[in-house]
Amino acid sequence: MSAREADVVVLGAGPAGEVAAGRLADGGLDVVLVERELVGGECAYWACMPSKALLRPAQVLAEVRRVPGAASAVTGGIDVAAVLARRDEVVHDFDDATQMGWLDDRGITLIRGAARITGDREVTIGDEVVRARRAVVVATGTTASIPPVPGLREAEPWTSREATASKVVPERLLVLGAGVVGVEMAWAYASLGSRVTVIESAPRVLVKNEPFASEQVTAGLEDLGVTVRCGVKAAEVRRPLAGGDVTLVLDTGEEIAGDELLAATGRRPRTDGLGLEAFGVEDGGPVAVDDTMRVPATDWLYAVGDVNGRAQLTHMGKYQARVAADGILGRDAAVRAEADGAWVPQVIFTEPQVAAVGLTLEGAKDAGLPVRCVDVATQGNAGGSFVGKGATGTARIVVDERREVIVGATFTGVEVAEMLHAATIAVVGAVPLRDLWDAIPAFPTRSELWLKLLEGYGL
Numbered sequence: 116m117s118a119r120e121a122d123v124v125v126l127g128a129g130p131a132g133e134v135a136a137g138r139l140a141d142g143g144l145d146v147v148l149v150e151r152e153l154v155g156g157e158c159a160y161w162a163c164m165p166s167k168a169l170l171r172p173a174q175v176l177a178e179v180r181r182v183p184g185a186a187s188a189v190t191g192g193i194d195v196a197a198v199l200a201r202r203d204e205v206v207h208d209f210d211d212a213t214q215m216g217w218l219d220d221r222g223i224t225l226i227r228g229a230a231r232i233t234g235d236r237e238v239t240i241g242d243e244v245v246r247a248r249r250a251v252v253v254a255t256g257t258t259a260s261i262p263p264v265p266g267l268r269e270a271e272p273w274t275s276r277e278a279t280a281s282k283v284v285p286e287r288l289l290v291l292g293a294g295v296v297g298v299e300m301a302w303a304y305a306s307l308g309s310r311v312t313v314i315e316s317a318p319r320v321l322v323k324n325e326p327f328a329s330e331q332v333t334a335g336l337e338d339l340g341v342t343v344r345c346g347v348k349a350a351e352v353r354r355p356l357a358g359g360d361v362t363l364v365l366d367t368g369e370e371i372a373g374d375e376l377l378a379a380t381g382r383r384p385r386t387d388g389l390g391l392e393a394f395g396v397e398d399g400g401p402v403a404v405d406d407t408m409r410v411p412a413t414d415w416l417y418a419v420g421d422v423n424g425r426a427q428l429t430h431m432g433k434y435q436a437r438v439a440a441d442g443i444l445g446r447d448a449a450v451r452a453e454a455d456g457a458w459v460p461q462v463i464f465t466e467p468q469v470a471a472v473g474l475t476l477e478g479a480k481d482a483g484l485p486v487r488c489v490d491v492a493t494q495g496n497a498g499g500s501f502v503g504k505g506a507t508g509t510a511r512i513v514v515d516e517r518r519e520v521i522v523g524a525t526f527t528g529v530e531v532a533e534m535l536h537a538a539t540i541a542v543v544g545a546v547p548l549r550d551l552w553d554a555i556p557a558f559p560t561r562s563e564l565w566l567k568l569l570e571g572y573g574l
């Protein structure tokens with residue numbers, strides 16, 4: 116056993132761990148970062164980045180085809196091999212060498228291996244023990260969760276890892292679950308030529324979003340030839356030969372055959388074997404933290420990112436990491452409860468895209484807020500006309516009528532992702548609607564839809 120000391124030990128070098136380590140090192144602390152796979156984490160190699168690399172090419176192609184004058188230049192279809200090659204480039208062929216300069220510049224020590232917490236402020240990696248003078252930050256993320264459907268695990272389903280890393284495009288892909296990962300991967304593989312069937316037990320896809328977003332994403336998937344089945348459950352999965360045909364049996368008795376089955380059925384915190392039992396953490400359960408990201412009843416243990424189960428998105432893990440680092444550096448820091456909860460912004464990169472922040476209309480009503488919504492077409496202005504014909508969508512704001520502020524917004528349509536931040540600022544800043552009149556969108560940009568939203572409210 117060898118032993119060393121550091122001010123802070125960070126477990127996991129995904130986006131949350133990296134941001135925590137970077138901010139702590141920038142603050143002058145001596146940081147050890149432990150990673151058992153690749154520096155960059157799930158996000159960089161098997162999640163956000165490769166999934167977007169698979170989604171983007173067909174969307175660009177569709178965009179060009181919508182615009183007269185450019186459309187005639189498109190003479191071919193999607194080049195699947197080139198899409199997969201570009202995806203490999205985005206994930207650096209699973210090599211994290213490019214990340215080393217960033218760590219070196221900050222003087223962060225990287226230890227490769229699986230870390231366990233073996234005592235107060237003590238972390239063990241193989242035969243190396245690191246004692247933290249100030250704090251330990253757990254940022255070990257999540258892994259795919261496989262539901263207990265008979266035969267599913269034995270059928271060796273794809274998880275998001277195989278779906279984002281596959282070197283082949285299956286002829287028939289079954290997708291279990293129509294949350295964000297399910298719809299994004301269904302869209303991506305359909306655009307690459309798979310015949311895709313999506314099975315969802317909820318009555319609609321993207322059940323946490325506004326119903327119009329679910330309808331439009333369903334229509335977008337169906338336009339690509341995807342079969343979307345909602346309100347049905349998987350009863351059993353059969354795959355007699357490893358790598359052979361897989362059959363999904365529904366609770367209706369119906370059987371659907373595929374070449375691969377993607378289980379897009381949620382995530383489970385990577386807490387197994389971490390040594391956190393003493394802090395009430397069950398294997399696979401989240402590490403509960405307070406708004407400073409500290410585990411209650413300790414003054415040294417923090418958890419940031421997916422592993423704490425609060426808001427499983429990269430930007431949220433990075434937000435929490437900045438808060439944890441600031442607290443460890445002795446600054447007064449805590450997440451705003453709503454920013455880490457009700458106000459979380461998210462983009463779903465299908466076509467149409469869905470960009471949403473804050474409460475849905477139903478969510479706001481359930482919260483007892485006196486709300487009214489305004490809906491306008493995303494394409495209904497001069498800026499929108501340049502996006503091309505047929506690029507439809509909806510913009511909705513949910514307004515708290517008592518305070519006259521926006522508590523939620525959803526945009527659907529082509530490339531609406533970049534519209535989201537304006538809405539996030541309005542929601543988080545509780546900007547009075549009347550003040551938004553003075554925030555003038557440039558002509559001819561699609562952001563002029565804000566004028567229609569305000570007019571629609573009656574201002």
Ligand SMILES: Cc1cc2nc3c(=O)[nH]c(=O)nc-3n(C[C@H](O)[C@H](O)[C@H](O)COP(=O)(O)OP(=O)(O)OC[C@H]3O[C@@H](n4cnc5c(N)ncnc54)[C@H](O)[C@@H]3O)c2cc1C
Pocket residue numbers: 126127128129130131132149150151152153154155156157158159161162163164166228229230231254255256257275279296385389419420421422427428429430431432
């Ligand atoms: C298909 C897919 C697409 C997604 N797309 C988006 C998106 O577009 N935008 C978005 O915001 N979010 C997206 N997400 C969610 C996003 O990937 C996660 O929110 C993000 O990766 C969480 O970051 P993290 O640092 O908490 O954990 P991770 O990225 O999971 O990193 C955790 C790291 O900890 C390491 N680790 C685990 N255990 C140990 C241990 N014991 N010792 C040492 N190291 C350990 C792991 O190897 C890993 O590198 C997507 C997720 C999926 C599955």
